[in-house]
Amino acid sequence: MQASLQSAIDALGFHSPTPVQEQVIPQALAGKDLLVSSQTGSGKTAAFLIPLLQMMLGSRNAAMRLPSGPAILVLSPTRELAQQVSDDAIDLLKGSRGLRVATVVGGLPYGKQLQALRGADLVVATPGRLLDLYRTRKIRLDQVVHMVVDEADRMLDLGFAEDLQAIALASAQRQQTLMFSATFAPRIMLLAEKLTRDPLRIAMTAVNQAKPDIRELIHLADHESHRIRLLEHYLSDSSVDQAVIFARTQVECEQLGEKLTAQGLSVTYLHGALPQSVRTRRLNAFREKRVQWLVATDVAARGLDVPSISHVINLGLPMKPEDYVHRIGRTARAGRSGVAVTMVEVSDLRKLRAIERVIERRLENSVIPGLEPKIRPLVRTAAKPASKSPNRSRPQGLVHGERDFLKAERSGPSQPRGEGWQDRSGVAKPRSEGWQDRSGVAKPRRVETTEARSTSNRGSGFAGFANKPGSRSDASPRAGQTRWAGKRVNSRA
Template identity: 50%
Template sequence: MSFDSLGLNDALTKAVADSGYDNATEVQTQAIPPALAGHDLMVSASTGSGKTASFILPALQRILAARGDNTKRRDKGVVYGPRILVLTPTRELAIQVAKAATTYGRHVQGLRVATVVGGVPYPAQIKALRGPLDILISTPGRLLDHLQTGKAVLEHVEMLVLDEADRMLDMGFIDDIQTIADHVPKERQTVMYSATFAGHVGRLAQNLLRDAKRVDVASHTDTHENIEQRLHWADNGTHKNALLDHILTERSMEQALVFTSTQRDADWLADRLADMGHAVASLHGGMPQGRRNRVLQGLRLKQLRVLVATDVAARGIDVPSISHVINYGLPMKAEDYVHRIGRTGRAGRNGLAITLAERMDSGMIRRIQQFTTQDIPVATVAGLEPKSPQPKMFPPRPEGRFGGKPNGRPAEGKRFGKPFSPRRDEGFAPRRDERFAPRDAAAFERRDVSQGAPRNAFDRAPAKAGARPAGKPGFKPQRPRPAGYGR
């Protein structure tokens, strides 16, 4: 469908045409008309599908409609705050959304766009919040800081957008999002983008949205037709490094994005590749925002050939020249694999996604294949074939079905003489041990790296050898040992 038929303002269609786009994507075709009509939306769309434009264009249309014939922002000297508020999980994604808002709003006179993210000094952000403002793109943690100090005014927000809401909840921002939503007028339009609306994401949607329309144009089970996937089994770390070195020296590689599991691995691997002569840099959440911006700029300008990053780069990086994505370290969650490989094969290009796995990674490989319901083809490199036999991998189960052979459980019927259902009973809530609560990602996002906070857990002093774990003295096992035990 052409953008001219979506009911957008002439200034917006002209900006879209200037950007080189003629026809709208599927998510834009389905999401823009109801968004222009003021409906709340629940949208599921994959990376690279044009979802950013699907909410930025209606947001700009709302700004133009609110202004009317008056091109001035509002009364001078009065702090009104933004009309549009966009919440994103990472700083990189916030910067990408701000760039899209500026690009599509290039013909909107006097458009003011600001970003508020962690890792950036406060004074510049406070100045932007106190001045004329149309669109505010922010991470939840830093915006909550400004709300608590009274610097952020959200009383006139007309449209609230939650981009990648599932990721924000995984990072621990659910309380921050709820607090921010309480400061936004109830008579607003709310749009949520998420890979899934099950579980806690669905409950958040019920609290924030009213009569929302559902738009589902993508699934984690979709095949990536322009992305070739490969799986290389490695015997050990030395073998894995040899495979990586071979891949990075291929002539077909234009730019590569190498993912690691930890920040420490990212820095170590980048140093190793730099010693070998590669134009490489690392990118992770422990770096100041200014340095992260310079690294991404170097990648876009092709000053870097290899970027070694953690999952902070899995969302929010749009560099069409990335030809290879290499999973040197596997993700913590299967769905992050989909976002990782989505960094290549963009803008109509073909991409290659390679996973380097050792035998101990077979469990995560199996979960990835079950999540995507697709096999990752196994490949070998001549002269670097694994000496150990590859782990036995079961074929992926069809989505929504529980087979008896892969997991050894019947799909229905009786188990141990009792009725068995693979689904969890409604109302069941597992007990939560606060000793093992997840890391407070919201506090991590809010911290000011300029104050010398520890960059990561590896910067802290190691525990002394032989030190006893903290806890109550006289610890005893919960279950008594049977009589005669140990004799």
């Protein structure tokens, strides 16, 4: 290990490697292509930065020359994650002279980024902005030796597959590619075949398994106001050091942030529609503990590494069940423990079931004294295939306890069925005597009469609309017809 790099590692308080670092660092130093899957908060950023910086420092000492392009290229899916990786690299290079780190992301002026790219040894970039600079010949990629694709699954979610392939083609001379992803899904393996050469596969934990030092709490909420009262309980909790509140939409994020700020709380909010300069400024304020609460959308679900986050509060469940693990992974970092609180309403039951299938365990209900839900507690059984009844089928996606949970919202008890009641839902009703199938018989054309015209002003009986004098039906060319949705509809009895 280079002396300057070892001093920086000691200064950051890293005394022993994490499991993923123990597996990745030796293989990366050996020059192998890697495909790594590890849980969030496991130290994977240092797992690829430390060996790559070690090799770069050694090569720069052997041949002191100004680079014409970056030797190390790190691709990140979001601006926040790219900035976080860049900050970590700068911390590891504090004792090293002559090495430069540049960050290339969208939403910021080109001028400063172009200036930072001059002589940069390591570039951390989002694919879109990097490709723009490459196509306008503002950056060279033919000097890249090591390329890292961080959060590859998130890259595909954001539609960067073609951009990644274009960047890989522009840096085809590289010697090593490291890919990090939350899963080994088929689409990830297909991408790995195009970007890597015979990669070594390293899987540290079960897919989407949350860290054991996170205490997960599920609170049932009757309605919106009940959910807000549950949030207010944690806002007044003295055990909260710093916390992230995940909102469901950008509108809810902004409204909640402004409301809590008006109440005198130390709050800032963050979502994808904000300018990048504003997002960076607010994130820095949160990292420096100048604010206690951060209200955010899923833009902060990955890449936010603040060790002092003690609580994560989910006001709503994420659209993708895998993002639940990334959300709660913002707490319990750097060897600390944390609390993850999730508020669930009736409409969230299907999402909750999907999350439990992904993490392969049940999330237990928790009740705050004085804020007990009026609905019945959610009692869920193990997820097993339900046997179908011969006459009546069970509602899809719900088990017995969930149906009880839904029934509690209905007004009043169910009425008992009368004696002798018989289920005739599957029995066809008999036709009346003398019935004849005339579906294939042509109906005679109705003859327009004066009487028909005189009765055309009566209600047609369609969707509750009455045909008043002067209406469109009154002006229709044929009596006994009405106009609806631009079509003529016969109103014969």
